[in-house]
Amino acid sequence: xxxxxxxxxxxxxxxxxxxxxxxxxxxxxxxxxxxxxxxxxxxxxxxxxxxxxxxxxxxxxxxxxxxxxxxxxxxxxxxxxxxxxxxxxxxxxxxxxxxxxxxxxxxxxxxxxxxxxxxxxxxxxxxxxxxxxxxxxxxxxxxxxxxxxxxxxxxxxxxxxxxxxxxxxxxxxxxxxxxxxxxxxxxxxxxxxxxxxxxxxxxxxxxxxxxxxxxxxxxxxxxxxxxxxxxxxxxxxxxxxxxxxxxxxxxxxxxxxxxxxxxxxxxxxxxxxxxxxxxxxxxxxxxxxxxxxxxxxxxxxxxxxxxxxxxxxxxxxxxxxxxxxxxxxxxxxxxxxxxxxxxxxxxxxxxxxxxxxxxxxxxxxxxxx
Numbered sequence: 001x002x003x004x005x006x007x008x009x010x011x012x013x014x015x016x017x018x019x020x021x022x023x024x025x026x027x028x029x030x031x032x033x034x035x036x037x038x039x040x041x042x043x044x045x046x047x048x049x050x051x052x053x054x055x056x057x058x059x060x061x062x063x064x065x066x067x068x069x070x071x072x073x074x075x076x077x078x079x080x081x082x083x084x085x086x087x088x089x090x091x092x093x094x095x096x097x098x099x100x101x102x103x104x105x106x107x108x109x110x111x112x113x114x115x116x117x118x119x120x121x122x123x124x125x126x127x128x129x130x131x132x133x134x135x136x137x138x139x140x141x142x143x144x145x146x147x148x149x150x151x152x153x154x155x156x157x158x159x160x161x162x163x164x165x166x167x168x169x170x171x172x173x174x175x176x177x178x179x180x181x182x183x184x185x186x187x188x189x190x191x192x193x194x195x196x197x198x199x200x201x202x203x204x205x206x207x208x209x210x211x212x213x214x215x216x217x218x219x220x221x222x223x224x225x226x227x228x229x230x231x232x233x234x235x236x237x238x239x240x241x242x243x244x245x246x247x248x249x250x251x252x253x254x255x256x257x258x259x260x261x262x263x264x265x266x267x268x269x270x271x272x273x274x275x276x277x278x279x280x281x282x283x284x285x286x287x288x289x290x291x292x293x294x295x296x297x298x299x300x301x302x303x304x305x306x307x308x309x310x311x312x313x314x315x316x317x318x319x320x321x322x323x324x325x326x327x328x329x330x331x332x333x334x335x336x337x338x339x340x341x342x343x344x345x346x347x348x349x350x351x352x353x354x355x356x357x358x359x360x361x362x363x364x365x366x367x368x369x
Contacts, residue, residue: 244326
């Protein structure tokens with residue numbers, strides 16, 4: 001049992017996107033129900049549960065902004081628009097936007113063999129019948145690569161896992177990649193993989209001859225205007241940084257330097273507002289391309305790291321969720337309604353991601369967008 005718990009904690013760093021969208025049914029709101037009232041009522045239902053001590057979020061609703069904060073952080077302070085939370089696998093959507101840039105720049109083609117961009121041959125990175133693993137496979141989780149491969153063998157304390165994470169580097173990743181075994185060689189089935197997203201990021205660094213944060217600054221933050229989204233933060237030097245808790249209520253460490261392209265980012269509701277607004281208002285072809293359906297079907301598909309729901313309907317949704325050792329998060333975009341929502345809480349439980357999913361959908365359903 002201890003080993004399973006440790007592996008779960010490792011997976012939390014890069015896990016997400018497995019929640020099936022849930023929608024509230026049948027409720028009618030009176031015209032006088034304000035957005036603030038709807039947010040307060042629905043969030044209160046979550047805050048009644050003993051695990052949830054703080055919940056923050058932001059809604060961008062057809063040009064109007066609603067940021068909200070409830071409860072208190074681990075340090076006893078109230079969260080605010082500048083509180084920094086780990087956002088876990090929401091990071092993958094940033095990597096998807098970087099990949100969209102590379103496709104737009106004709107640096108790569110989505111259906112290129114990724115081995116053409118690697119220094120070694122990697123004969124293990126091949127699908128059934130000799131078909132190559134492509135960027136499309138990597139960004140839609142159909143490559144057959146595992147969830148994670150570095151530091152995942154440790155049956156040790158969280159503290160020792162953190163030490164492994166701190167020492168983890170690019171060389172370690174590519175050494176492990178030489179011997180990794182695919183969990184599925186069909187190239188068709190969904191197997192959530194932080195390894196695949198991380199590989200995309202490292203290849204983009206090689207193509208552009210830029211480091212991760214430089215790529216983000218040039219191709220993401222320059223578009224979104226984000227000011228409080230980070231890859232690494234030192235807890236002692238950032239009083240606005242939220243410290244999360246696990247399901248037992250114990251404080252958890254902040255993760256720096258491990259699978260940065262898959263789950264390493266931290267952000268505030270103000271910055272996530274800028275990120276959402278970019279998707280909802282920008283006519284930039286790179287941004288629009290990021291929301292293109294790449295695989296799956298019209299009901300459940302995948303874009304550039306985004307999951308899609310009812311893609312051919314007027315109220316199509318693109319979404320992602322995330323988790324770290326101590327934070328759970330959710331983001332959803334409704335492009336046709338120019339509406340987006342981000343919610344985060346400073347706790348991880350077995351169902352915290354699905355709870356945020358449900359909260360988000362209840363609010364959106366009541367808003368009748």
